[in-house]
Amino acid sequence: MAWIQIRIDANKETADQISDLLMDIGCPSVTFIDSQNNPVYEPKPGEVILWPETTVIGLFEATHDMQSVVTYLTENMSEPLKYKIEQLEDKDWEREWMDNFHPIKFGERLWICPSWRDIPDPDAVNVLLDPGLAFGTGTHATTSLCLKWLEAQDLSGKTVVDFGCGSGILGIAAIKLGAERVIGIDIDPQALVASRDNAERNGVADQLEVYLPENQPEFKADIIVANILAQPLRELHEIILGFLKPHGAIAMSGILEEQAESVANVYAPYVDLDAIKQEGEWTRVSGITKE
Known part of the structure; x- marks a missing residue:
């Protein structure tokens, strides 16, 4: 299906109003x-933080009467409408994504391979992955x-x-690298489904347990x-460390450069820390956890 979009200049005061108006007209x-490339990190649960300068994008079928959209917005907005209408190319977006997800090598022997592509090195440690709706393909620096x-x-x-655990990529890689048992924990039920599916795909379902x-x-x-975010890593440090035996190994990511020191400081009393990797x-x- 072909689509057309309207891009509307907004700010954190007007963005919600524009969104409501767009939804009102279907x-x-x-x-x-x-x-303006002003990142916002780690909103609280249920919180939506908008940028000082925000673009609101409304997507419509290509046959939609966009002039009626512009007229409705102009009549109902509290500020002058600044917008741009763009025709989107008619693509199979799922296929587009699949075509651009390639096997990736990590270290000397580990490959993460999309389940629909050929394995580059059959003798390597290969994880076949279809992330589904869950996070984790290996392409993001935190997973890497x-x-x-x-x-x-x-x-x-x-x-x-x-x-x-997201897609299960880390846990399945651990099993393929020799782990006897992996326990995946996630707050998202979709992540547990994706992890189970990927474990089945890799023939390691009997070694992977997943839980809310x-x-x-x-x-x-x-x-x-633990590849999550800096704030929960800090807040949940007692729970996370409580999983480990003495002299257990821990690796955490999802941490921005400017957040690394604050996370390290929380764990330093309990963990002999390595140099931070970026x-x-x-x-x-x-x-490694201390006694």
Whole structure:
């Protein structure tokens, strides 16, 4: 199906009004984006933070009468309308994404391979991945940092926790690298579905357990990877560290460069920390728990 979009200049005071007006006239999709590259990080649960200069994008079918949209907005907005209408190319967007997701190598022996592509090296440690609706393909620096750390560990016979498991990419990689048991924990039920599906795809479903936080059993693990965000890593440090045996290994990502020190400071009393590792603007904090 072909689509057409209207891009409207807004700010944090007018963006919600424009969104409501677009929805009132049957717009099937409304998106907010930053107009000036001013990032907003870690909103609180249920909180929506808008940028000082925001672009509101309304998406319509290509046959929609866009002049009627402009007229309605002009008549009902509290400020003058500044907009641009663009025709979007008719594409199979799912296929577009699939065509641009290629096998990626991490470290010396680990490959993350889209399940619909050929495996580059059959003798390597290969994880076949279809992320579905859950986060984690290996293309993001935070996932990459964790995969490279896992690839360098001795995981033979170990129990690993994948905290915030998403697609299951880290936990499945850990099993393929020698872990005996992996426990995936996530607040999103879709993540548990994606993790189970990917574990089945890789033939390791009997070694991967997935739980919502309220359902997880009691256990002690040798290793934990947590690719979430800096704020929950700080706030949940007692819970996260409580999963680990003495001298257990931990790696955390989802941490921006300017947040790394604050996360490291929270864990330093309990963990002998490695040097902070960075890829682009993202970092990894890792180490071994103390007695």
